[in-house]
Amino acid sequence: MPHLTVHSSAKVNLCLDVLGARPDGYHELRTVFERISLADTITLKSVKTGKITIHCSHPHVPKGPKNLVYKAALMLKQDFSISAGLDINIIKNIPVAAGLAGGSSNAAAVLSGLNRLWRLGLGQKELVNYASCLGSDVAFFVYDVSFALGTGRGEIITPLKSPAKLWHLIVTPKVKMYTREVFARLKLKLTNKKDNVNILLPFLRKGDVCRLAGALSNDLEPAILSLRPDFAYLKEKLLDAGALSVCFSGSGPSIYGLVRSQQHAFDLRARMDKRFAQVFVVSTL
Numbered sequence: 001m002p003h004l005t006v007h008s009s010a011k012v013n014l015c016l017d018v019l020g021a022r023p024d025g026y027h028e029l030r031t032v033f034e035r036i037s038l039a040d041t042i043t044l045k046s047v048k049t050g051k052i053t054i055h056c057s058h059p060h061v062p063k064g065p066k067n068l069v070y071k072a073a074l075m076l077k078q079d080f081s082i083s084a085g086l087d088i089n090i091i092k093n094i095p096v097a098a099g100l101a102g103g104s105s106n107a108a109a110v111l112s113g114l115n116r117l118w119r120l121g122l123g124q125k126e127l128v129n130y131a132s133c134l135g136s137d138v139a140f141f142v143y144d145v146s147f148a149l150g151t152g153r154g155e156i157i158t159p160l161k162s163p164a165k166l167w168h169l170i171v172t173p174k175v176k177m178y179t180r181e182v183f184a185r186l187k188l189k190l191t192n193k194k195d196n197v198n199i200l201l202p203f204l205r206k207g208d209v210c211r212l213a214g215a216l217s218n219d220l221e222p223a224i225l226s227l228r229p230d231f232a233y234l235k236e237k238l239l240d241a242g243a244l245s246v247c248f249s250g251s252g253p254s255i256y257g258l259v260r261s262q263q264h265a266f267d268l269r270a271r272m273d274k275r276f277a278q279v280f281v282v283s284t285l
């Protein structure tokens with residue numbers, strides 16, 4: 001039976017502005033996504049049984065209909081009346097529920113992968129429509145770009161051009177942090193709010209890493225720190241170790257240092273305590 005292997009990369013948010021609460025329960029965002037070199041590997045194999053089965057050795061990844069990958073496959077299977085089933089094997093390298101959008105990226109990789117495997121002939125616009133039904137971060141990964149602006153819930157994507165290849169050290173504390181809880185802690189300041197994304201964009205366009213470092217920001221940081229005040233220490237530790245700038249990704253708990261080079265990232269990694277956190281050296285993909 002035909003099969004296909006796809007890579008599914010993570011993201012960090014270089015900037016995340018929360019503009020306000022929406023009537024549908026989501027928040028209106030403006031964010032700058034960066035696709036990074038940390039990735040899962042997914043193998044899709046058509047099977048005769050007609051069933052969708054997920055294999056993944058990671059204990060926190062759902063194996064049934066709650067998995068975003070399952071939802072993505074089921075949507076396409078039903079819409080295109082595909083009778084074949086699917087065995088999906090996920091090799092997880094991206095930490096789960098970590099603000100790196102591993103599940104969203106997996107879903108996008110499966111949409112694009114099945115489009116090829118089942119020869120569905122879907123264009124980018126149609127794939128983006130499917131992606132938006134699955135989650136706010138999925139659409140970014142349907143675009144084959146390194147950087148993009150996300151608006152709306154984060155699902156309206158404008159690709160961004162930049163000559164920058166950034167290096168980061170990502171530190172992911174071994175704790176669970178739920179997006180819902182972080183947003184629930186958010187205190188929205190609607191007056192005198194800086195437009196952080198628009199401050200950052202010209203530096204990204206020019207590839208000016210030093211000034212970009214000064215412009216990293218995440219409006220969710222106070223909410224994340226109110227849940228875990230001890231993470232302020234991690235931030236300080238990365239700065240003391242020589243990171244140009246430090247920022248949370250998404251709703252945390254992953255925190256990343258923007259560094260000068262791959263070697264700089266390796267030097268910092270050697271200085272981090274790895275008992276309570278996973279540590280990754282990554283670059284723009």
Ligand code: ATP
Binds near residue numbers: 060097135
């Ligand atoms: P978000 O900010 O959208 O919650 P995240 O980057 O913080 O995303 P993910 O790794 O995408 O975190 O996982 C969020 C939740 O999604 C997990 O608690 C997990 O149970 C569920 N999930 C569903 N499908 C997957 C998948 N394929 N890989 C990882 N987690 C998945």
